[in-house]
Amino acid sequence: MHRRNILMGALSGIGGLFAAAGAARANATAVTPDKAKVVYHLSDLDKVSFVLGNIRNHFDGMGGPDKVTISLVVHGPALKAFQTASATPDLAQRVGEFAKTGLELNACGNTMQAQKITLKDLLPGFIEADRGGVVRIAELQAMGYVYLRP
Numbered sequence: 001m002h003r004r005n006i007l008m009g010a011l012s013g014i015g016g017l018f019a020a021a022g023a024a025r026a027n028a029t030a031v032t033p034d035k036a037k038v039v040y041h042l043s044d045l046d047k048v049s050f051v052l053g054n055i056r057n058h059f060d061g062m063g064g065p066d067k068v069t070i071s072l073v074v075h076g077p078a079l080k081a082f083q084t085a086s087a088t089p090d091l092a093q094r095v096g097e098f099a100k101t102g103l104e105l106n107a108c109g110n111t112m113q114a115q116k117i118t119l120k121d122l123l124p125g126f127i128e129a130d131r132g133g134v135v136r137i138a139e140l141q142a143m144g145y146v147y148l149r150p
Contacts (some may be wrong), residue, residue, distance in 0.1 A: 009045075039140040041149040043076035043133075048120040052094050054150050055103065065101040071140055075108030075133030079115060082107070082123050092123055099125030108133030 038058065042051045055070055062068040080086060082095065082105075099105060107122055109130040119126055129136035141147055 035066075036062060037071075037138055037140075037143070037145040038068060039071045039073060039145040039147055041133075041137055041147065042072060042074045042078045045077040045081055047150065048078055048091070050080040051150050052091075052098070054148075055098065055107045056094075056096060059101065065103075069102070069104075069145075071104040071106060071145065073106040073108070073112040073129060073133045073137050073140075075129075079117075079122075081116075082126065083117060083121050084123055085121070087123055095123045095125060106133065106136050108136075 011083070031052045040051055040055060042048065055072065057072060058068065059065055074082060081091060084092075087095075095105070103125075105123075106129040107119070107126045109128050110132045112118065112128065119128055136146065
């Protein structure tokens with residue numbers, strides 16, 4: 001009889017733990033998190049369109065720019081795609097739309113210097129990461145941004 005009481009007590013306790021864990025999970029999903037913050041890292045020229053597509057999907061999936069803050073840091077060969085003289089009309093339109101929605105466009109200052117370009121040579125909306133793209137990424141991560149490199 002004593003063993004049966006111990007077993008029943010243990011099973012009741014385990015059941016209570018599962019119930020409490022389920023309630024905690026339900027409450028956690030009901031809580032609205034702060035606005036998400038994400039930094040996309042782009043250095044590969046052949047991934048420019050892919051990354052911009054990911055950013056569009058990210059905005060759409062999160063419910064728009066009111067729900068997520070996204071920063072794009074571009075350096076290396078990828079920066080060439082964003083030069084006004086070489087940007088395709090489609091790319092220029094996409095970047096213009098993103099700039100209006102609040103996408104922060106960061107151009108690596110070191111890459112700009114190496115490619116001998118200024119902000120005037122880039123599509124509108126870019127700001128210079130004057131200490132470098134990777135430094136800017138680290139700064140954003142320190143501010144709580146999630147790092148993505150597609």
